[in-house]
Amino acid sequence: MFKLAWRNLWRNRRRTALALVMVAAGFSFLVLYYAFILGYLVNLQNNLVEAFTGDLQVQHREYLELKPLEHLLARPETLRLQALETPGVRAASGRLLLQGLVSTADFWQNLVLVGIVPEEEREVSSWARHVRPGRFPEKGERRWILLPPKTARRLKVRVGDRVVVMTQARDGTIEARNFHVAGLLRAAGLDQGVAVLHRRDLEHLAHLPPRISALYLRTRPGVTPSEVRQRLEQRLPDSLQVRTWQERYPYFQKILTLSRIGGLLYLSILLLAVALGVLNILYMNVAERYREFGVMMAIGLKPRYLRGMVLLESLYLTTLGILLGALLTLGVWLLWSRYGLNLAAFSQGMEFLGLETRVYPAMDALGVVGSLGLVYLFGLLAGLYPAWRASRLRPVEALRIVR
Amino acid sequence: MALVEVRNLTKVYRVGRVETPAVQGVTFEVREGEFTALAGPSGSGKTTLLNLIGGLDIPTAGEVTVAGVHLNRLSLNQLADFRLWNLGFVFQTYNLIEVLTALENVEFPLLLQGVSARERRRRAQEALEQVGLGEFLHRRPQELSGGQQQRVAVARALVTRPRLVLADEPTANLDTETGLRLIHLMERLNRDLGVTFLFSTHDPKVIEAAHRVIRLRDGRIVEDTARSS
Ligand SMILES: Nc1ncnc2c1ncn2[C@@H]1O[C@H](COP(=O)(O)OP(=O)(O)OP(=O)(O)O)[C@@H](O)[C@H]1O
Ligand SMILES: [Mg+2]
Numbered sequence: 001m002f003k004l005a006w007r008n009l010w011r012n013r014r015r016t017a018l019a020l021v022m023v024a025a026g027f028s029f030l031v032l033y034y035a036f037i038l039g040y041l042v043n044l045q046n047n048l049v050e051a052f053t054g055d056l057q058v059q060h061r062e063y064l065e066l067k068p069l070e071h072l073l074a075r076p077e078t079l080r081l082q083a084l085e086t087p088g089v090r091a092a093s094g095r096l097l098l099q100g101l102v103s104t105a106d107f108w109q110n111l112v113l114v115g116i117v118p119e120e121e122r123e124v125s126s127w128a129r130h131v132r133p134g135r136f137p138e139k140g141e142r143r144w145i146l147l148p149p150k151t152a153r154r155l156k157v158r159v160g161d162r163v164v165v166m167t168q169a170r171d172g173t174i175e176a177r178n179f180h181v182a183g184l185l186r187a188a189g190l191d192q193g194v195a196v197l198h199r200r201d202l203e204h205l206a207h208l209p210p211r212i213s214a215l216y217l218r219t220r221p222g223v224t225p226s227e228v229r230q231r232l233e234q235r236l237p238d239s240l241q242v243r244t245w246q247e248r249y250p251y252f253q254k255i256l257t258l259s260r261i262g263g264l265l266y267l268s269i270l271l272l273a274v275a276l277g278v279l280n281i282l283y284m285n286v287a288e289r290y291r292e293f294g295v296m297m298a299i300g301l302k303p304r305y306l307r308g309m310v311l312l313e314s315l316y317l318t319t320l321g322i323l324l325g326a327l328l329t330l331g332v333w334l335l336w337s338r339y340g341l342n343l344a345a346f347s348q349g350m351e352f353l354g355l356e357t358r359v360y361p362a363m364d365a366l367g368v369v370g371s372l373g374l375v376y377l378f379g380l381l382a383g384l385y386p387a388w389r390a391s392r393l394r395p396v397e398a399l400r401i402v403r
Numbered sequence: 404m405a406l407v408e409v410r411n412l413t414k415v416y417r418v419g420r421v422e423t424p425a426v427q428g429v430t431f432e433v434r435e436g437e438f439t440a441l442a443g444p445s446g447s448g449k450t451t452l453l454n455l456i457g458g459l460d461i462p463t464a465g466e467v468t469v470a471g472v473h474l475n476r477l478s479l480n481q482l483a484d485f486r487l488w489n490l491g492f493v494f495q496t497y498n499l500i501e502v503l504t505a506l507e508n509v510e511f512p513l514l515l516q517g518v519s520a521r522e523r524r525r526r527a528q529e530a531l532e533q534v535g536l537g538e539f540l541h542r543r544p545q546e547l548s549g550g551q552q553q554r555v556a557v558a559r560a561l562v563t564r565p566r567l568v569l570a571d572e573p574t575a576n577l578d579t580e581t582g583l584r585l586i587h588l589m590e591r592l593n594r595d596l597g598v599t600f601l602f603s604t605h606d607p608k609v610i611e612a613a614h615r616v617i618r619l620r621d622g623r624i625v626e627d628t629a630r631s632s
Contacts, residue, residue, distance in 0.1 A: 007502035007503070291497050292497070292500055292501065295492075295494065295497070295498060295499075295500070296500065296511075297483065298457070298459055298486065298492045298494075299486065299487065299492065299511065299512050299515065299559075300483050300484065300486045300487025300488070300512060300515050301483065301515060302480055302483045302484075303479070303480075303483075305515075395459045396454050396459045396460040399454075399459070399494065
């Protein structure tokens with residue numbers, strides 16, 4: 001019976017080949033589109049992590065962004081070393097975040113002031129690579145500031161100019177000092193109102209001893225951030241909280257999940273079209289065999305076996321189509337992962353913000369199981385109607401058809 | 404007891420409002436071992452009658468009993484099983500499954516019966532040798548002549564060792580000589596194996612070869628003659 005179904009498939013080679021190509025193309029497209037979505041999200045995520053969030057963040061449990069001067073972390077150096085000694089941690093940078101004001105003689109702008117130590121930050125974020133024009137300060141340099149391009153335009157300042165930075169100190173007084181603009185920082189998440197300066201300078205401005213708002217960590221490849229988080233939690237005091245970037249920004253995580261599922265659903269519509277084409281082909285294959293079905297039923301084949309045989313044919317077709325599609329996918333995949341897909345042509349903003357614009361294919365379990373499942377589902381659905389028609393045939397009626 | 408008992412059998416086809424009585428109150432018997440022809444002009448009801456006897460069609464009225472089984476009382480699935488275990492069929496054309504070789508075609512009913520692969524092969528080969536096609540086991544139907552195809556169909560009908568073989572105009576698509584050779588083959592198998600044959604034809608030469616001839620006209624029996632040969 002299996003052999004029979006197999007041979008039936010090759011009765012009309014051209015038609016079967018067409019159906020195979022359809023299934024293969026459908027499958028490939030599904031997988032590659034999913035790979036694109038996932039690759040895009042991975043890229044987005046990397047961009048976010050690199051430019052903004054880090055893999056892990058250590059903060060005081062009660063720290064609130066709205067009250068930036070409370071619950072800061074003391075002895076940042078010790079904390080940083082402790083973190084760096086934890087297996088799986090690659091780099092760490094303490095940042096101090098305060099509200100502030102940057103002004104020239106004529107204009108001013110409200111900003112979040114981020115105090116960093118350049119040589120620490122270099123290892124954690126992509127900021128050092130995204131200063132243009134100007135340059136990212138070296139170790140030991142002081143009294144510099146990196147401004148977002150928008151602010152620089154608004155204040156009409158250029159690299160090398162002086163600006164006044166003000167912030168409210170813990171004791172309530174307002175302190176102001178001169179800084180020179182070392183460069184413009186183009187990085188995602190920083191385009192709106194974030195200025196970067198040396199942490200020491202910011203501490204002085206705010207009349208603070210060494211303090212940070214959060215320690216930003218990068219993990220080593222091969223370990224998941226949540227593994228590292230567990231180790232860190234064991235080492236660090238209970239008053240500190242370690243969170244992965246997903247936990248810190250659950251909103252992003254939700255968007256990422258939704259886009260993956262959405263991508264698959266969206267592609268189901270494409271698959272429906274493929275399924276209709278395959279159904280048509282299977283149906284033609286069945287319709288021209290009514291006479292033969294009649295003979296088989298006269299001999300004693302029961303309708304349900306006939307139904308099974310036609311379904312088996314569609315199963316073979318789908319499987320073969322998937323195998324073919326997998327080959328096709330593999331080919332495209334190899335090229336793609338080698339050269340990447342540059343989105344710069346489509347979204348200039350990305351490059352401007354200092355984002356990586358090349359997207360590489362990515363795959364996960366949901367993608368594999370989902371694509372296979374969907375294609376099989378639609379393949380079998382396409383076989384269902386022809387199979388049902390075949391099994392409803394009465395032998396006399398089928399036999400009367402003479403070609 | 405007769406192998407086939409047909410009593411007051413009637414089949415009326417209804418197409419829209421038009422009713423065509425294809426078989427009208429036919430009664431006759433076929434005994435084990437007969438070699439009987441159903442003769443009659445086109446449209447006289449030969450095919451309809453054979454289909455009713457073979458359980459392929461449901462009568463409008465009357466009864467068919469084959470090998471003691473009342474076909475009227477069987478469900479579609481039971482009819483399929485009944486055909487598989489008791490009957491053999493040969494049709495006018497396109498008897499064979501195109502994608503299978505001669506041997507596989509003959510094996511097919513045995514496959515449905517659940518016979519083991521080795522046994523299937525042995526019996527199918529034997530049946531093909533009986534019809535003189537021992538050399539053509541692995542040919543596909545398209546690679547065989549019309550007469551050879553019909554012989555494969557006969558082998559397939561016989562391979563399950565049925566009580567009765569129903570053949571609807573088995574020679575109609577063959578030239579006279581080939582047709583006669585097929586009929587003589589069937590006669591020999593009837594003689595040697597004791598299988599009962601009931602076949603329809605409108606070819607006078609073929610009718611001559613039969614041991615008994617039932618003539619139909621407009622769905623009724625007009626003549627039933629046995630011949631001593
Ligand atoms: N499915 C059907 N619907 C309507 N009428 C039918 C149907 N099948 C057969 N008939 C009619 O029943 C009558 C007998 O047909 P049947 O096929 O049994 O004749 P036959 O003797 O086999 O003829 P032939 O020698 O041409 O094969 C004919 O008048 C035919 O038109
Ligand atoms: Mg007929």
